[in-house]
Amino acid sequence: MSPLGIYIAAVVTALATYFWRAFGVAVGGRLDPQGRAFEWFSCIAYAVLAALVVRLVVFPAGGLLELTLPVRLSAFALAIGVFFLARRNVFLGCGAGTSAVALAAWLT
Numbered sequence: 001m002s003p004l005g006i007y008i009a010a011v012v013t014a015l016a017t018y019f020w021r022a023f024g025v026a027v028g029g030r031l032d033p034q035g036r037a038f039e040w041f042s043c044i045a046y047a048v049l050a051a052l053v054v055r056l057v058v059f060p061a062g063g064l065l066e067l068t069l070p071v072r073l074s075a076f077a078l079a080i081g082v083f084f085l086a087r088r089n090v091f092l093g094c095g096a097g098t099s100a101v102a103l104a105a106w107l108t
Contacts (some may be wrong), residue, residue, distance in 0.1 A: 027102055075100035 057072045079097025086092040
């Protein structure tokens with residue numbers, strides 16, 4: 001690809017990104033955080049996150065391939081358990097799951 005093509009691709013990408021950011025700013029002030037639209041977007045975000053986590057656990061890539069499925073499922077269960085025991089604290093849940101995977105990888 002020529003240098004001009006790279007610059008054109010960068011500009012088009014930036015314009016596409018900034019368009020959606022501006023759209024979000026323009027519409028975001030009008031959305032009711034307790035409304036149905038906001039709730040719908042939240043549900044979609046959680047569904048995408050759940051799908052990505054399940055994909056990482058069931059169909060791993062990279063270093064996770066070294067761990068067996070039962071080990072990955074155990075780390076996942078620990079993360080979910082800590083998440084709910086810590087009153088839905090995402091940071092603690094992710095930390096527990098990450099620590100369990102790191103410990104399992106270190107022990108094997």
